[in-house]
Amino acid sequence: MLSVIAFIIEMLFIFNPILKIPPILALTKNETTQTRQRILNIALSVASFIVILFSILGEYIVQSLELTQVAIYFTGAILIGNAAFRMIVPTHIKRSTSMHVAIYPIAIPYLSGPGTISFVISNLQNCTSNNERLQILALIVLTLIMSYIIISYGVRMLAWLPSICLDSLSCIFGMLLMMIASKIFIKGIICLFKSIIDNAV
Numbered sequence: 333m334l335s336v337i338a339f340i341i342e343m344l345f346i347f348n349p350i351l352k353i354p355p356i357l358a359l360t361k362n363e364t365t366q367t368r369q370r371i372l373n374i375a376l377s378v379a380s381f382i383v384i385l386f387s388i389l390g391e392y393i394v395q396s397l398e399l400t401q402v403a404i405y406f407t408g409a410i411l412i413g414n415a416a417f418r419m420i421v422p423t424h425i426k427r428s429t430s431m432h433v434a435i436y437p438i439a440i441p442y443l444s445g446p447g448t449i450s451f452v453i454s455n456l457q458n459c460t461s462n463n464e465r466l467q468i469l470a471l472i473v474l475t476l477i478m479s480y481i482i483i484s485y486g487v488r489m490l491a492w493l494p495s496i497c498l499d500s501l502s503c504i505f506g507m508l509l510m511m512i513a514s515k516i517f518i519k520g521i522i523c524l525f526k527s528i529i530d531n532a533v
Contacts, residue, residue, distance in 0.1 A: 336471060339455075339468075340474065340475050342451075343472065344475060344479065346448055347475065347479050349479040349482040349483045350486065351505075354490075354504075354505050356372065356375075356483065357487060357490055357493070357498055357501065358419060358501050359437070361495060361498040361499070361502075365491065368487065368491065369484070370431070371431060371433060372434075372483065372484060374431060374435070375433075375435070375443060376443065376476075376479070378434070378435055378439035378440070378443075378444075379438075379439045379444040380476045380480075382439070382449070383448060383476060384473065386449050386452050387452050390449065390452060390453040390456065394453060400527070401520075401523050402527065404449065405517070405519050406517065406520045407446065408441055408446030409517035409520060410513075411437070411440065411441040412445065412509055412512060412516065413513035413514075413517075415436070415509065416506045416513055419503065419505065420503055446516060455468055
């Protein structure tokens with residue numbers, strides 16, 4: 333029981349639904365309540381699909397495409413860094429549909445970033461039986477449902493904030509996301525040097 337609770341808490345910390353609320357609000361500040369909820373539903377559905385897909389096929393995808401931890405880190409850094417830049421220096425190019433933000437950057441990489449995917453794959457790699465895999469998969473689904481409830485209610489509660497507050501939150505969390513992107517990039521460099529040293533020995 334304790335390990336189940338520990339897994340859910342650890343995944344909630346990595347998925348971090350509370351930290352996702354301000355950027356989602358900032359990205360959907362010009363939308364109506366109904367449109368914002370639709371965007372959120374699409375984003376969380378896509379993110380859940382990606383996380384579950386990697387839960388089931390992650391090991392096979394990584395092995396067949398010969399993906400390394402370095403590649404995952406660098407990709408995450410680029411995606412998060414680009415999204416963060418757009419939050420700090422917003423572009424005024426009109427999108428063909430507001431639903432585009434549901435896929436990028438909300439679903440990918442905010443909700444289903446490299447940290448979440450790496451965590452899911454590494455935990456499933458440590459499983460010793462199919463029964464254990466199913467338990468981990470069930471816990472992942474449970475965590476995604478909990479995250480949906482937290483984000484959905486959080487967005488509704490804070491949606492009353494004036495536009496200037498949302499603009500400020502966008503800049504603040506854009507800078508924080510840029511720092512996270514830098515951290516992931518540095519992790520990728522460290523991982524790259526470790527692999528080079530390991531291969532040289």
